[in-house]
Amino acid sequence: MKVTSVKGTNDYLPKETALRDYLQGKILETYRSCGFERITTPILEDMENLDKSEGGENLNLLFKILKRGDKLTEALNSGNPKELSDIGLRYDLTLPLSRYYACNRNNLSTPFKVIQLDRVFRAERPQKGRLREFIQCDIDILGSSSTNCEVELIDTTAKALLAIGIENFKVRINDRRILKNLILSAGFHAEDSDSVCITFDKMDKIGAEGVRNELLGKDFAADVVEKFISMISITPFTLDDAKKYCTDTEAIDSVASIIATVKQLSGGRYDIEYDRSLVRGQGYYTGTIFEVESLDFGSSIAGGGRYDNMIGKFIGESVPAVGFSIGFERIASILMDRQTAISASRPKLAVIYPDGEVVAAIKKADEYRGEYDVTLYEKPKKIGKLFGKLEESGFYGCLILDESAEIKVLQK
Numbered sequence: 001m002k003v004t005s006v007k008g009t010n011d012y013l014p015k016e017t018a019l020r021d022y023l024q025g026k027i028l029e030t031y032r033s034c035g036f037e038r039i040t041t042p043i044l045e046d047m048e049n050l051d052k053s054e055g056g057e058n059l060n061l062l063f064k065i066l067k068r069g070d071k072l073t074e075a076l077n078s079g080n081p082k083e084l085s086d087i088g089l090r091y092d093l094t095l096p097l098s099r100y101y102a103c104n105r106n107n108l109s110t111p112f113k114v115i116q117l118d119r120v121f122r123a124e125r126p127q128k129g130r131l132r133e134f135i136q137c138d139i140d141i142l143g144s145s146s147t148n149c150e151v152e153l154i155d156t157t158a159k160a161l162l163a164i165g166i167e168n169f170k171v172r173i174n175d176r177r178i179l180k181n182l183i184l185s186a187g188f189h190a191e192d193s194d195s196v197c198i199t200f201d202k203m204d205k206i207g208a209e210g211v212r213n214e215l216l217g218k219d220f221a222a223d224v225v226e227k228f229i230s231m232i233s234i235t236p237f238t239l240d241d242a243k244k245y246c247t248d249t250e251a252i253d254s255v256a257s258i259i260a261t262v263k264q265l266s267g268g269r270y271d272i273e274y275d276r277s278l279v280r281g282q283g284y285y286t287g288t289i290f291e292v293e294s295l296d297f298g299s300s301i302a303g304g305g306r307y308d309n310m311i312g313k314f315i316g317e318s319v320p321a322v323g324f325s326i327g328f329e330r331i332a333s334i335l336m337d338r339q340t341a342i343s344a345s346r347p348k349l350a351v352i353y354p355d356g357e358v359v360a361a362i363k364k365a366d367e368y369r370g371e372y373d374v375t376l377y378e379k380p381k382k383i384g385k386l387f388g389k390l391e392e393s394g395f396y397g398c399l400i401l402d403e404s405a406e407i408k409v410l411q412k
Contacts, residue, residue, distance in 0.1 A: 008130075008131050008132030009131065009133045010131065010133075014393075019332065020135075020332050023164050023328070024135070026160070027163070027164065027326060027328075028137075029163075030159050031115045031156060034155075034156040035113055036115045036139050036156070037113065037114055037115060038115040039100065039115070041097070041100050041116070041118070042096070043089055043118075043119065044065070044090070045089075045095060047086055047088050050088050050090075050095065052313060053094075053095045053310070054282065054283035054284040054310075055282055056281040056282045058122060058281070058282065059091075061091060061123045061124060062122075063088055063121050063122075063123055064087075065085055065087050066085055067085065067086050071086070072084070089120075089121035092136065092325075093116040093136050094138070094140075097116060097138070097140055097142075098311045098313070098314060098321070101142050101311055102314035102315045110143040111141050111142060111143040111144040112142040112143055114140050114141075114142065115138070115139055116136070116137075116139075117137050117138070118135070118136065119133055119135055119136075122134075131329055135328040136325050136326075136327075136328060137326040138324070138325045139156060139323065140153075141323070142311070142320070143321075145320035147254050147288070149322050150258050150288050150290070150306070150322055151258055153322060153323070154171055155262065157292065157302055157324045158266065158269070158292075161326070161331075167270075168294065168296045169295060170270055170272065170273060171262065171270065171272040171273075171291070171292050172272075172278050172292075173255055173258060173290045174274065174275055174276060174277075174278040174290070175252075175254065175288050175289065176285050176289060176305070177250075178246055178255070179200075181245065181251075182228075182242070182246065182276070183196050183197070183200075183228070185246065186224055186225075186227045186228035187223070187224035188220065188224055188228070192220065194283060196215065196220075197279050198281075199211055199214045199215055200279055201279035201280075202214070203232065203277040208233050211229065231245060232277070238274065239256050242274075251287070254287075255274055256274075259272050259273070259274060278290070280303060284307045284309065285305040286309055287305070287306035287308065287322075288305055288306045289303075289306070290305060290324070291303040299330060300330075301327050301330055302327055303325060304323045304325050305323070306322040307321050307322070307323070308321060346373050347373070347395075348372065348373045348374075348393070349374045349395065349396060349397055349407065350374070350395050351364055351365045351376050352378075352383070352401060353379060354379050354401065354402045355378065357402070358376070360401060361376050362376065364399065372396070375395075377398075379400070379402070383400075391411065394411065395410050396409065396410065396411050397410050397411070
């Protein structure tokens with residue numbers, strides 16, 4: 001049998017798990033201090049819900065679960081591959097939240113400010129930074145269309161990042177309505193919007209020339225492509241530039257207001273700027289979209305946006321919704337690589353006892369558990385090796401039951 005974990009998943013050593021627990025704890029503490037409430041949902045979702053969720057490329061990464069028993073036999077006999085699966089693993093936390101709200105909204109406050117900190121699953125090609133099982137740390141506000149929700153989410157997410165030691169970052173913001181206006185003003189048809197967005201989303205990686213070549217490769221008219229390229233080649237491209245091409249000035253004013261308000265709140269600890277090339281891959285976004293970019297590591301570490309139509313798929317009426325998700329795995333990986341030391345809330349103490357004295361050892365440990373996290377160790381023949389392991393594991397000290405009533409300090 002294989003001793004390694006499945007590709008795209010990880011086992012974590014105690015030290016790594018302690019760091020992950022610490023980070024999740026600080027994020028959760030920050031979220032709660034800002035008035036958000038935590039819920040949990042199942043990892044399983046109905047395939048019909050997943051298929052209709054407009055999850056973009058993520059829909060190609062679904063883990064599907066086969067039907068069972070007679071239903072599987074019937075599905076196999078049907079010859080239709082789509083009949084083989086009726087449930088799947090969630091690929092993010094937004095769809096489950098939308099279903100949850102649709103089911104429980106009569107018992108929830110409005111607006112509903114919610115935390116989800118849980119595992120999601122995608123059938124990624126395993127590589128560094130891309131896992132098949134990973135943690136997302138989400139906050140969402142449901143039931144309000146006010147741009148104050150975006151401000152609150154950005155502010156709370158920034159507070160959480162600062163609390164875990166991520167300091168050098170900036171927030172990038174755009175609006176799907178502005179993006180769609182730019183695309184239509186260049187001459188693309190409305191039904192082409194998603195395809196253009198998929199290509200435009202690669203702007204940071206392939207540049208304007210790469211975007212041009214890919215759009216031409218999709219057989220879009222050359223004059224339309226050239227007009228679009230001329231627009232996106234303007235540097236810097238400001239909200240004032242956007243007004244020259246967009247009829248939806250409400251969206252532009254909305255982004256400008258969010259930027260101005262967040263800058264007042266940030267106090268210079270981080271910046272926020274309009275980025276016309278920010279797309280976000282999920283098709284369910286309807287308005288504001290945003291990401292947090294780490295300036296130290298050159299990568300996105302959080303992202304989200306407004307998805308006002310998702311809940312309506314379940315209940316037949318529009319419910320405004322907006323959310324922000326911290327990319328926990330990327331941050332945890334960065335901090336592990338830096339060998340970040342966590343400030344444990346309580347020091348660790350070892351009680352070392354001779355053979356036959358476990359009862360006395362537990363009683364002695366209980367005396368110290370009000371102040372320390374206490375671990376019991378049966379006394380080995382070579383105690384020096386144990387001291388070394390305790391030091392490596394961050395123990396403050398140890399108490400040797402049959403030698404001294406005083407704590408031997410290991411960490412000074």
